[in-house]
Amino acid sequence: MRILFFVIAVVAMTPAHAAERAFPVKPVRLLVPYPPGGGNDTMARTIGARLTEEWHQQVIIDNRAGANGLVAAELTIAAAPDGYTLFMANIGSHAINPALYKNLPYDAVKDFAPVSQLGSTANVLVVHPSVPAKNLQELIALAKAKPGTLTYGSNGIGSSQHLAGALFGTTFGLNLVHVPYKGTGPVMTDMVGGQITMSFANMLAALPLVRTKRLTPIGVTSLKRSPALPDVPAIAESAAGFEAVSWWGIVSTRGTPPDVVNTLSRAIVKGINSPDTKAFLSNMGVEPAGTTPQQFAAFIKSELAKWAKVVKESGARAD
16 A cells, blocks of 8 residues: 555656756747846846756847836736746836836736846946046036036936936935936947946946946945945945945746746756856856745845835836
């Protein structure tokens, strides 16, 4: 009898494990809500390369910029819940947008299956080298001397970059002009070209340009200095509590089978924590953060509550 029960148990467990081992059996699409060249795109391509190696199946990076991430998000929630369509969730799509849009076409919690957080980074306030300000105090003085003339670019209305700029203006009593773009890549292009004064870009996108002297760093938006830019002060050193960081993670469509979500999560955590990936991200100012689906779900809920308050206090609206 015991042998019979054992055989039945083994047979019952086999289909689930077989299905888990079989995923993926075809290419996986990773939707990125911004154009190439920014932090979201770089993170997607970094983890996409690791997953391709792990699975021997191609991870296709599909950049679908527009409407502050809404285009890619809607494509994700409309996809089959099978784990073959993934979305690069970020602080904008899954923390700020729900408070920013009155009629958001998706629910950041109910319409997605959290898979894993990837990492986080400080934003860095950068200016074009031609700007006659080389530190925070000089930039503040310049902005006060020329109210309404200094511009700051962001990767979209209501993004962490936008809100960092708004917070910077209110904190120091400055009249700055916000210039929204469809992604950080285009912002950096115009920054290097000297067409906008400054940006609170994420470290991943700005650091290469800082290291090649094409942009001048003024301050970082984390509470403490970044190990990637130890000589650049945190803005919080001049204004206690000033903070605006960016983060990224991967979600799937609601209804994706738990075994598939867990398979995805384990592969992502393995990839993000591989020595070469961790070294690359750390060098770029990113703190890797591979997590379980449950941990990422809890993180998203905490971020929604945090940024709802910030958006309300800023008065920002997108519709």
